[in-house]
Amino acid sequence: MRAVDLIIKKRNGAQLSTEEIQWLIKGYTDGSVPDYQMAAWAMAVVLKGMDDRETTDLTLAMAASGDQLDLSDFAPAAVDKHSTGGVGDKTSLVLGPMLAAVGLQVAKMSGRGLGFSGGTLDKLEAIPNMRIDLSEAEFRHAMRDIGMVIMGQTADLAPADKKLYALRDVTGTVECIPLIAASIMSKKLAAGAKSIVLDVKVGAGAFMKTLDQARDLAQTMVRIGQLSGRNVAAILSSMEQPLGLTIGNALEVREAIETLQGHGPSDLIEVCLTLGSHLLVLAGKAQNLDAARQQLQATLDNGQAWAKFREFVAQQGGDLAAVDQPESLPIAPIQIDLLAESSGFVQRIDAETCGIVATELGAGRARKEDAIDPAVGLVLKRKVGEPVQAGEALLTVHAANNERAEIALAALKSAISISPAAVEALPLVFESVA
Incomplete structure (x- = not known):
């Protein structure tokens, strides 16, 4: 040839x-x-x-280009979750313990964030001493012992995809559904999970700006998974505004802890319950989505998900004292509020702008070699549809110094708009694909 x-x-x-x-x-x-x-x-x-068969062949070829984890002897029904990225998306920190608490084995390999705020690994590393590079023996032990691992991708996991992605990034070939889908699914298949749920984000703070684009990507990835012998489903969820109230690594860890303790924001809980319900059905742990949701909600209500998170942190070397007292996690020295200039209802919170500002504060990285500041970020005080009075805080900027805080405030003024008339809350989950 x-x-x-x-x-x-x-x-x-x-x-x-x-x-x-x-x-x-x-x-x-x-x-x-x-x-x-x-x-x-x-x-x-x-x-x-490319048609479905070609896209699946491309996915499998890239998955076979390096290491492929064989979980059959110790986690044959392992599950995984993947998000296409978003602002304030800390679902893995909450959903993983919920799934493990109902008896599923969660085998998640994550990457570091590049773009809007940090990735799952960056968030975890805000916990002192938390290890995300595990040996195969440690991986096996954790899966058998507590049923949950979140670790960094090995260097030899789908190396063809890593090489091709870098090439696409500089040749104007990123925006192509078959290539995007094959890139995502090659890493998921190589990581060995039997059942996979995909959270495809839609909106201003997502790669897919329209529902049609997101649906096309979701359907393509689900077909790849099914043709590869995996159980796969996807949901389309909104990223018009940030998920939850926090953007930034230590800030998001604190919010995840609050959520696991039963005090989290409703939108974060809803996305976790929706994703988790599909995984329970895919894995045969529940007959329908309603029964699955009840199982998962119970883990938040009875404290089992929180207990599982503590086991997970301890298993991977994290400081439990910092988790039990999250106020001891890194805190930015400068905290300044963005105040509402008029009374009314929050009409828009632009997720993309919030993500860019958080990255410029140091919560994310524009280049792979950039360092992350775990303390900085944003904390929303209002979400779309909620009332606000003139002079009240819309959000708080957490910054390393006054200069960065002032630059962030100036950029954020155009990201939030207020309407004098009542505004409906934004839809959160649009549809599912299976």
Whole structure:
């Protein structure tokens, strides 16, 4: 085979065979297919698309390009959850313990955040001494002992995807549903979970800005999973405003702790219950979504999810004293409120702007080598639809110094608008795909 022939074939709108896709990915991984040819092929895919079989073959080829975890001997029914990203999204910290508390084994490999605030690993590392790099023996022990692991992806997990993603980022080929879906699902399949739920975000603070785009991505990923022999479902959830009230790593850990203790914001709880219910049904732990929701809600009400979170933190070396006294987690030295200039109802909180500001404060990273400040971020005091009086706080900026705080306040003034008339709360979960 020759790469140029496969480029021409896809450019002309023809389907590539399973063998051709496997050959291409193997060649790109070992370097025999150069970047310039892979970039040309990726652009051909952007222009001509791929069908479900091709997309699944691409996913499996990238998953097979490196390590593939075999959980069959100690966690054959392991579950996983993936979010396409969002602002204030700390669902993994809450949902993982809830699922483990009802007897599921949660095997989650996460990446670090690049863009809006930190990723799940960055949030966890706000807890002193928390370890996210585990050996295989430690991984197995944790799965058997407490039924939950959240750890960093191994360097050899889907290396073809890592290489192709970096190439797409600089060649204008990121926005392509088959390539996005294959990228996400190759890592999920390589990580070994049997049942997977996908949280596809929609709106200003999400990669997918419209419901049609999000639905297309969700349907493609679900079909890939099913064709690969996995149990997969997806929900489409709103990211017009941040999820919960906090944006920033230690701030989000505190909110997750409050939620596990039964005092969390309603939107965060709802997303966790919705995602978790689908996973329980997929894994055969509940006959329907209503029964699954009752099981999961009970773990918050009876303290089992909180107890499981403490076990998880202890298992991975985290400081339990900091978890039990979350006020001891990192705190920013400067805290300044953004005040409402008029009375009325919150009409809009632009999630994208909030995410960008939090990143500029140091809660996220624009480049992989950027350092994270676990203490900084934003705390919302109102959500869309809620009343506010002139002079009351809309949010609080947590910053490392006054200069950064003032820059953040100036940027956030245009992110929140107030209406004199009553405003309906935003929808949270639009639909599910299974």
